[in-house]
Amino acid sequence: AGDYIFYTDWAWTSFVVFSISQSTMLVVGAIYYMLFTGVPGTATYYATIMTIYTWVAKGAWFALGYPYDFVVVPVWIPSAMLLDLAYWATRRNKHAAILIGGVLVGMSLPLFNMINLLLVADPLEMAFKYPRPTLPPYMTPIEPQVGKF
Numbered sequence: 359a360g361d362y363i364f365y366t367d368w369a370w371t372s373f374v375v376f377s378i379s380q381s382t383m384l385v386v387g388a389i390y391y392m393l394f395t396g397v398p399g400t401a402t403y404y405a406t407i408m409t410i411y412t413w414v415a416k417g418a419w420f421a422l423g424y425p426y427d428f429v430v431v432p433v434w435i436p437s438a439m440l441l442d443l444a445y446w447a448t449r450r451n452k453h454a455a456i457l458i459g460g461v462l463v464g465m466s467l468p469l470f471n472m473i474n475l476l477l478v479a480d481p482l483e484m485a486f487k488y489p490r491p492t493l494p495p496y497m498t499p500i501e502p503q504v505g506k507f
């Protein structure tokens with residue numbers, strides 16, 4: 359979801375995949391955690407851990423010479439807080455927690471990340487600064503010599 363060469367070519371598709379994958383990651387992980395621990399506030403805790411982990415990954419890629427914007431840190435925490443609020447409000451009905459919380463996350467996370475992605479450096483400019491690696495000579499396809507004697 360953070361690879362800008364991919365994001366340049368497939369911006370809208372990338373955003374949709376980003377939104378679905380990040381929403382699912384948050385909801386499945388947090389709901390699993392909440393249902394088995396019963397502790398409200400767990401989604402926010404889970405989102406904070408994922409955010410810190412992604413900051414570390416971002417720092418690692420930056421240290422390898424990639425641009426700072428190469429990895430985008432998703433905005434999980436506000437959506438996780440909504441999920442915790444839904445869990446707290448529907449404590450008696452865990453199915454309602456999953457349904458209402460999932461809808462809240464599914465609707466809010468893409469919105470927060472749309473704003474997040476708009477603030478990032480121009481993907482097209484990044485693509486020209488960091489071109490795709492070329493294939494080494496031994497990987498270059500050889501054109502078939504059909505009909506030549």
